[in-house]
């Protein structure tokens with residue numbers, strides 16, 4: 001049924017990254033449970049007393065002025081064929097002035113020939129807030145602060161995202177499954193780097209207790225990377241259907257739940273990624289207290305068509321965010337944090353069971 005590198009060991013990092021892209025483009029890789037945004041309702045304001053076209057979407061992202069509180073979440077680089085994807089994402093990010101995350105730069109640290117598949121992002125987006133990316137588990141193994149610095153230098157990044165991907169690693173034959181010492185490594189890197197460090201999950205969310213520990217490392221921000229969008233357990237299932245991927249397909253904390261848990265617990269900015277699929281989802285996340293939202297999979301699907309397709313998809317999100325902000329009676333995206341919101345259904349049950357709602 002599947003034809004992605006099965007039975008071939010060892011699989012190089014760049015080959016694995018290409019498998020991930022191909023699977024994400026061809027297969028259904030999203031969680032079969034919702035992100036929780038389906039349970040979040042923004043209360044309609046029948047008297048907005050505002051001009052929709054004057055609603056302010058511009059805001060700050062970790063201190064930098066951006067076009068809207070939406071970023072392109074970390075996805076790719078690391079294989080020759082992914083260079084064009086990063087270029088198209090970067091052209092769109094530059095056009096809309098929104099932050100862009102590149103995918104894990106491990107492959108380029110291992111093979112200098114692949115550096116260009118990442119540095120193209122800075123070339124095509126000279127002015128955007130660019131986010132470097134490495135997996136925390138690599139630091140538990142053998143990476144040092146030097147690798148973190150090299151990743152930042154490689155793309156002249158404005159921040160470094162350290163990703164947590166325990167579900168993916170355990171679902172991978174060649175996965176690195178020893179996360180011992182992760183917090184200490186995050187603290188060491190946060191202390192040593194002169195750019196902000198964002199700690200992000202990759203589809204399973206972050207609970208309040210772990211958010212607190214992350215904040216204590218000195219990290220600058222948290223991206224919840226919650227359940228409800230791309231499932232890396234699903235992706236690994238397609239690479240190897242003997243893996244635990246199919247059993248853990250829907251494992252994790254839905255994005256909306258994770259946002260509430262994190263914003264109720266930490267004082268650092270919280271970003272919402274994982275199943276954010278519209279400008280209305282963005283407005284809902286901001287109403288729950290998130291500072292910005294990331295979108296990955298839907299933009300990958302546009303990026304293979306070209307930069308115009310990515311720009312159009314982001315313009316749609318921008319329009320929806322403008323309208324949703326207006327219809328809640330908020331004159332700026334910052335004001336969305338005070339918008340009236342009702343949480344229903346399974347998300348309410350989650351948050352009540354965890355003590356975040358009465």
Ligand SMILES: Cc1cc2nc3c(=O)[nH]c(=O)nc-3n(C[C@H](O)[C@H](O)[C@H](O)COP(=O)(O)O)c2cc1C
Pocket residue numbers: 020021024073074075076102103104133161162163200201202203225228229230273274275276294295296297298300
């Ligand atoms: C093809 C693909 C590759 C990804 N690679 C990375 C990665 O290298 N590093 C990382 O931190 N997150 C990675 N992610 C996770 C995304 O940044 C994001 O957290 C996740 O996909 C949830 O967002 P979505 O539902 O909008 O796709 C990847 C996602 C996709 C779809």
